[in-house]
Amino acid sequence: MKLELDNLSKHFGELKVLDRVSLTLEDVHALVLIGPSGGGKTTLLRLIAGLEKPDGGGLIINDHPIEFFSEESLREYRKRIGMVFQAYNLFPHLTALQNITLPLVKVHGYNESKALEEALILLERFHLADQAHKKPAMLSGGQKQRIAICRAVAIRPEFLLLDEPTSALDPEYTSEVLDLIGELRDEGMRLILVTHEMGFARQASDYILFVGDGGLIAQGTPIDLFEKQRDERVNRFFNKVLKYN
């Protein structure tokens, strides 16, 4: 996918989380956002998801500018992308299966049986078929997140956005979720991922943005960033997060 940020700005009161950020990535498959807490990773991802409106500048994806000021076209845009949240955000009143079929039927106009079929194929594939009829409260964190990912990919999105999909999980479940994301990536699903899992970032990404201090402190391929990096702030961050790895 092609991603362009054009002087993109986002402020919360006095705080300039993103201050005139510009960037052009011609053909990125797996983009990873890293950086210090409060640096603006979630904010950038939410802008890309069409859940937040910028205070200035624009965002162009695959040569289509996002029309932030038309709620109608924003909604059409959101229908074409998948979003995965840190806290899974499954609908608690629906079973795992219904969580996947509801958007298919109500938003994408599938008929009930076609939606069921699609959902079951996905659940089967990711070894979740046994959980299909359970409500989220009955599932482990790892299962919930994998079902949330199924919900996001069931609509066959143009790309997938994931905001720290494993940081609310017990460590034992982290790898099952990362495996799933890796598998999707290998199949050619385009994704933008915020993560603190540096090992996974390095292995799965083809480009990394280091977000902080109101903009992009550093960027590059994993090798650029992890091995040739000179920026003091980035090195300090790596020293901290890699300390126990």
Add this chain to the structure above:
Amino acid sequence: MNFFTDLEGQNNRPAHVASWSLVALLLAAVFWFGFSRLGYRFAWGTIYDYRMNFLKGYGQTLLISLFALVFSIILGVLFGLGQSSRILPFRYLSRFYVELVRGTPLLVQILIFFYVIANAAGLHNRFVVGVLIMALFSGAYIAEIIRGGVDSVGETQRETAKSLGFSPFQTYLYVIFPQVITRILPSLAGQLASLIKDSSLLSVIAIKEFTMAAREMNANTFSTMEAYIPLAIGYLILTVPISRLTRYLERKFSYET
């Protein structure tokens, strides 16, 4: 000692039965003492003469409460959501309504509605007036129940729906309401019990409901106790199962989320 405390994880049924009986006995003793001091001579024959009156009144109370519940749910949804409507006149209408009704005694509302509004509108059917008054009254409480229920479905749920491409209307229909309904079901059942009891005040405008039957019998025969004791029991027969149901619903849904 063990006979009076509830121990976790132990099935101590005899102790529960004993305590239950003890409390019932104590209450009975208090009443018995009260009545014996009063020197009241019961004449239960009179209520038999008035049985049709009581039964009809009972039916009226039930009907008024049920109709009022249906209408008050409609009002409650309308004005509960209205309180956060983007249409400002509607928002303030909703807020005025809720504040006004919750902030004044039912008795005052009954009198004003009956003598001013119903009169001006030419409404003379007392059953209809009774239903309308109770619906308006209960609607304000249900509006608050519903507003609380909608607020309790967190912002993240709305945002998730939004990210999936749901319209605001679809979000309410498929995500928020189904969750709100299960959460407020116990409170709604409780509201029905309140409606049944509160409708007794309608007797002040001579609507022939359950309490009115007792008042009539008392006025004609001076058998106060023979009229009001069955009245209390009649209300309990309706409200106790409802309060049981409320507890059951609370337990059921607290396990679910």
